[in-house]
Amino acid sequence: MRQDLVYLLLIFGLLVVPRALQRFNLPAPITSLLLGLAAMLAFGDRVQDPVVALLSTIGISSLFLFAGLEVDPAALRRGATKLGVHLVIRAAGLVLVGWLGMRWAGLGWQAAALLALALLTPSTGFILDTLERLGLAEDERFWVTSKAIIGELMALAVMFVVLQAGDPVQLGISTAWMVGMVVGLPLLFIALGRWVAPHAPGSEFSLLVMVGLVAAYITYRLGVYYLVGAFIAGFVARMLRIRIPRLASDTNIHALRLFATFFVPFYFFHAGTGISRDALTWEAGLLGLALTAAVLPLRVAMGWLQRRWLFGEARGASLNVSVALAPTLVFTLVLAEILYNRFQVSGTLFGALILYTTLNTLLPSLLLRTPFDVAPAGGPAAHPEDRMNGSHDPVPARHPDD
Structure with a gap:
């Protein structure tokens, strides 16, 4: 079959098949991951294509x-006290899980720390892409967004230090590069906004994506993967919103969501093709089920107790926030790959992490009223029962601190 036709069929399959299967409450990223796994089993190393990569x-x-x-720094400051408590509890959880990884799994401290991040870190980008379809109230969406973002900031910082800590010299060099990038990105954005954007109307989106990709490549070359640089570039652009309004405008953010919607399925498909055959064993499946049974209920329960007992929220709202924060899909896939390729963990643990993240990603689509979808929507869709009852009014908004 001609190569261009293969690419066309792949694009069609990744953009259509996962959406068609969402009627069965199967999240589209999981379908893309399974399609990649099936392609690996069917074609072996031939699926490792540079274009797909x-x-x-x-x-x-x-x-x-x-x-x-x-x-949104202003929103994070508004909930600073509660988010601070959340970070303390999350840090304690990471230390505990890391210690258990060292004691019971025999991992080195770096691998154990990455394992803790893989098990406990919600995937912010994935959660934000699907948040509007979960039927949550406005204050619930606020806390899901804020907790996911603050947790990811902490996880990215820990990930950066852990991956470089084995070589103090390299850690110093990488830190210097990161500081230089944090200082240089605002200057680059300002220069592009002053000397390029005025002469190329509508180019702000292209410039934003280009700088994000460059920053992602820099951190990848530093050994801390693409996601760190891309996140920093987005954060810097957001901080410059007042000075360069069009750069991080709502229109650009919405356009970026659509842009990511097209390309993200290729990431999950590629991740599926990277699952090794020694991860597809009964031992890996049993360990994955054990991890899910032990960690997932504990994560949901701790989130529920935190909001219910410490902050006095209603039971239903506390449960909704905790369940919405369950998916760890992207972070677990990235860290599982790093653990397997760089720290030589067993295929059994690699496969267990894949199963664990697959199951916790399914949880919101099973417990909350609306299915997950990577594609953005204009707002929360009405549930079929609401439409039958004639109720189309959104849930009244409450202030996040109420």
Whole structure:
């Protein structure tokens, strides 16, 4: 079959088949992941295509660029006290899980720390892309967004230090590069906004994506993967929103969501093709089920107790926030790959992490009223029962601190 026809069929399959299967409450990213796994089993190493790898890189970078743009410092300051408590509890959880990884799994401290991040870190970009379809009230969406963002900021910082800590010299060099990038990105954005954008109306989106990809490549070369640089680029662009309004405008953010919607399925497909055959064993499946049974209920329960007992929220609202924060799909896939390729963890643990993240990603689509979808929507869709009862009014908005 001709190569161009293969690419066309792949694009059609990744953009149509996952959407068609969402009628069965199967999240589209999971379908793309399974399609990649099936392709690997059917064709072996022939599925490792550089074009697919490039599209995958654009997908993961655009997703985390979007996540960085969604950071709202004012909103985070508004919930600073509660978010501070959340970070303390999350840090304690990471330390505990890391210690258990060292003691019971025999991992080194770096691998154990990455394992803790893989098990406990919600995937902000994925959650934000699907948030509007979960039927949550406005204050619930606020806390899901804020907790996911603050948790990811912490996870990215820990990930950066852990991956470089084995070599103090390299850690110093990488830190210097990161500081230089944080200082240089605002200057680059300002220069482009002053000397390029005025002479090329409508180019702000292209410039934003280009800078995000460059920043992602820099951090990848530093050994901390694409997502760190892309997230930082998005965050810097958001901080410059007053000075360069069109750069991180609502229109650009919406356009970036659509852009990510097209490319993200290639990331999940590529991740599926990267699952090794030694991860597809009964031992890996049993360990994955055990991890899910032990970690997922604990994560949901801790989130529920935190909001119910410490902050006095209603039971239903607390449960909705905790369940919506369950998916770890992107972070777990990235860290599982790093653990397997760089720290030589067993295929059994690799496969267990894949199963764990697949199951926790399914949870919101099973418990909340509306299915997951990577594609953005204009707002929360009415549930079929609401339409039957003639109720189309949205849930009244409450202030996040109420």
